Amino acid sequence: MGGRSERNEFLLLHAFHERGFIPPDKIKRSKDNLLVRHPGVSKPTSEATSRPRKKAAYEGGLVLEPKRGFYDKFILLLDFNSLYPSIIQEFNICFTTLDLHPPTDADNDFESYIPDVPETGLEPGVLPTEIRKLVQRRRQVKQLMKTVTISKEQYTQYDIRQKALKLTANSMYGCLGFSNSRFYAKPLAALVTRQGREILLHTKELVEKMGLEVIYGDTDSIMINTNSTDLDNAFKLGNQVKSEVNKLYRLLEIDIDGVYKSLLLLKKKKYAALSVQKSIDGSFSTVQELKGLDIVRRDWCDLAKMAGNFAVNRILSDEPREYIVEKIHENLEEIGRKVKENMFELEKFEIRKELTKDPNLYPGKDNLPHVRVALRVNSSMT
Incomplete structure (x- = not known):
């Protein structure tokens, strides 16, 4: 809790100090009162709350409405590389390039104000400069990983280092939207996400002008229906x-993140697909990929997962559609019969839920969180 924020805080403290800036005060919290000093605001504002917000109080990434259904033509997944850090660099978004105060004639206040992107031609701000340094250092480390003479241990160390540099760069945006961060600045964070939404919408429009169909999009990625059964095409x-x-x-880059031979798109953040993978010898194979489906969650019983996996495996196969539907119906009827005849072990009905909160944090009985515990259901019960 706060580990990434602290790492970014000290990195930025050094960077701003080197350029002669006085950083904002550290946020001071008490049990019943949260004092927040916003960057550029002379007096701290008081928020009467005993617990900080866990979700950002501004609009985040855009999720395009999915065109639900089954697709048996190749689907492309395109993804922007490090979208938010790239936006900060692309548009030079920083405390040093923007005025965080709303205009005096504006109707909105600091909390709801979103500035426009900085003018072009300004000196690069501290945030874009530090992100660029991290990206360049990561690129150098990845080059070292390609050295033939390095040992396995050195390779592992370099890999850890490049992942740490990536994590630090990607979490630079997070410190702007984290209310407990020294560099909390909602106007900057909201500007970054607004640009992200505009970029995703513009990308969708561009793809559709090319005669292709966008079937889904989420924050920094889009899915495109190629309407083709030819992988090369x-x-x-x-x-x-x-x-x-x-x-x-200039700096934003989109890349092909995946190609799906078939896709079952159910709803936002929920789909099953056969992902095309390229092996070392150049041949292609398919690997099943499940995102957000109930059958991959831990709090579903094994029996439900077994039935769900059978259905998904059939749907994603190359078998005729009528045959697939028939086999799924047969399997469900067989499971139903076995349940009625008590043919499954009791463990198949167990539902597990991990408790992640300390009950001692909720001393009052009225404040106890709603939790689900492990249930053992007799299979003979309806």
């Missing part, structure tokens, strides 16, 4: 989209 279309989008920006 799918990659060709993906590279065309990648080239057209990347022409629009």
Whole structure:
């Protein structure tokens, strides 16, 4: 809790100090009162609350409404590389390039104010500069990983280092939106996410102008239906989209993050797919990928997972659709019969839920969180 924030805080403290800036005061908290000194605000504001907000109080990433259904043509997944850090660099977003105070004639206050992007031609701000340094250092470390003479231990150390540099760069945006951070600045955080939403919408419009169908999008990625059963053609279309989008920006880059042979898109953040993977010898194979489905959650019983996995495996197969539906119905009827005849072990019905909060944090009985505990259900019960 707060580990990443502290790491970024000290990195930025050094960076601002080197350029002659006085950083904002550290946030001071008490049990019943939270004092927040916003960057650029002379007096701290008092928020009467005993617990800080866990969710950002501004609009986040855009999630496009999914076109639900089953797709048996190749689907492209394109993803922006480190979207928020790249936006900070692309538009030079920083305390040193923007005025965080709303105009005097504006109707909104500091909490709801979102500034416009800085003018072009300004000196790079501290935030973009520090992110660029982290990105360049990570690139150097990844080059060292390609050295033939390094040992396995050195490779592991370099890998840990490049992941740490990536994490620090990616969490630079997070310190702007984290209310307990010394560098908390909601206007900057809201500006970054607003630019992210505009970029995703603009990318969707560009792809559709190219005659392709966008079936889903989430924050920094989009799914495109190629309407093609030819893998080479799918990659060709993906590279065309990648080239057209990347022409629009200096530092923002979109890349092909995945190709799906078939896809079952159920709702936002929930889908099952057969992902195409390339092996060392150049051949292609498929690997099942499940996102957000109930059957991958721990708080579902094994029997439900067993039935769900059977259905998903059938749906993603190349078998005829009528045959698939028939087999799924047969399997569900068989499971129902076995449940009625008590043919499954009791363990198949166990539901597990891990408790992640300390009950001692809720001394009053009225403040106890609603939790679900492990249930053992007799299979003979309806």
